Amino acid sequence: MIGGSAVAKRVMCVVGARPNFMKIAPLMRRLGASVSLEPYLVHTGQHYDAAMKAAFFEQLHIPEPDQDLGVGSGTHAAQTAEIMRRFEPVVEAQAPDAVLVVGDVNSTIACALVAAKKGVPVVHVEAGLRSFDRSMPEEINRVLTDQLSELLFTTERLALENLEREGIGPARVHFVGNVMIDTLLHNRRRAPSVAAVLAAADIADPPGQRFGVITLHRPSNVDDPLTLERLVDALAELSAELPLLFPLHPRTAARLEANGLRKRAAAACTLLPPLDYLHMLGLLQSATMVLTDSGGIQEETTALGVPCLTLRANTERPITVSEGTNTMVGTDRARILAAARNILSDGGKAGRIPELWDGRAAERIVAVLEDWLAPVQ
Ligand code: UD1
Numbered sequence: 001m002i003g004g005s006a007v008a009k010r011v012m013c014v015v016g017a018r019p020n021f022m023k024i025a026p027l028m029r030r031l032g033a034s035v036s037l038e039p040y041l042v043h044t045g046q047h048y049d050a051a052m053k054a055a056f057f058e059q060l061h062i063p064e065p066d067q068d069l070g071v072g073s074g075t076h077a078a079q080t081a082e083i084m085r086r087f088e089p090v091v092e093a094q095a096p097d098a099v100l101v102v103g104d105v106n107s108t109i110a111c112a113l114v115a116a117k118k119g120v121p122v123v124h125v126e127a128g129l130r131s132f133d134r135s136m137p138e139e140i141n142r143v144l145t146d147q148l149s150e151l152l153f154t155t156e157r158l159a160l161e162n163l164e165r166e167g168i169g170p171a172r173v174h175f176v177g178n179v180m181i182d183t184l185l186h187n188r189r190r191a192p193s194v195a196a197v198l199a200a201a202d203i204a205d206p207p208g209q210r211f212g213v214i215t216l217h218r219p220s221n222v223d224d225p226l227t228l229e230r231l232v233d234a235l236a237e238l239s240a241e242l243p244l245l246f247p248l249h250p251r252t253a254a255r256l257e258a259n260g261l262r263k264r265a266a267a268a269c270t271l272l273p274p275l276d277y278l279h280m281l282g283l284l285q286s287a288t289m290v291l292t293d294s295g296g297i298q299e300e301t302t303a304l305g306v307p308c309l310t311l312r313a314n315t316e317r318p319i320t321v322s323e324g325t326n327t328m329v330g331t332d333r334a335r336i337l338a339a340a341r342n343i344l345s346d347g348g349k350a351g352r353i354p355e356l357w358d359g360r361a362a363e364r365i366v367a368v369l370e371d372w373l374a375p376v377q
Contacts, residue, residue, distance in 0.1 A: 016107025
């Protein structure tokens, strides 16, 4: 193992893409307050637009990264390789005692691989989630990152079964809850009203009491023109019964444009730019329902008690279905509309809050890390 400072053990934390930021915020706060650990933050630069990065750092009070690798966009191979190339010298120079990665994006696997080969222990937060769908790039990232990790923190009990099936024993796995929900509970009261969110986007007429929020960005949905068109048609039909607000991920904006679907989408939905964390939370917590293909939003709607329809064939977060407010509906127009109408008529699944989604996951993680890296003699 590469040694850190004699006093505090250095935990190099990695973020890269939008969903990483809300996961790292409570960890940076807790690590910063630890006497025996010190955080060192690396941003790979996978997401770089102000709306995809800076807004999150500011709102969630994440300290500016100690290093920004500035990798930007690219194919999976190019992006992953570039992150690895730029991360390796940082590990060499900083000699961390552990590298902590979160989630399942390309930055997660790239940095885990570099650290493991340098003999630096990898810590994975949000380990053991499986969609069992290897056509998702994130699934490959999850499986491989878990294999490389020495310490794995899980958000739901089923994750341990997934890990054991892949030969990862319980001694390395700690069920601690969900850091993304730490951030949600910490910030919920700061979220602006729906009217304020829309006013900030220069939209004069807010939708009234009942509205739906749409998010779409999975390549399987937005990169396939036929699927994208089918989804836009479903939204057009639903919009006759429920006003729809649709913040656009840059990938989705580009695909709607390229396929000549932007006008149809704009006729069905109020299109918004990518929203910062608090504005998105403002919409989510007041929504009648949310239609999404995001992983994180399936969890956030469960924590908020807002019905969620997931526009995918599978989920790596099954607890949001078994205990929470989530229903898997795929991308079939009739199935989406039937499920949405059910929610309109009976209010949808109420759900319950999953075990340990109580706002204290980061606290538990840091306690385990302190014991592991800097045990009291
Ligand atoms: C990535 C993650 C995905 C996560 C999503 C959240 C992987 C494999 N995918 O997907 O798991 O759910 O982030 O957003 O890591 N772009 C910009 N500005 C930016 C960043 C990206 O315009 O700041 C555009 C670029 O055209 C880029 C495209 O978005 O090519 C996709 O970005 P990329 O990071 O490759 O993947 P995401 O689709 O964002």
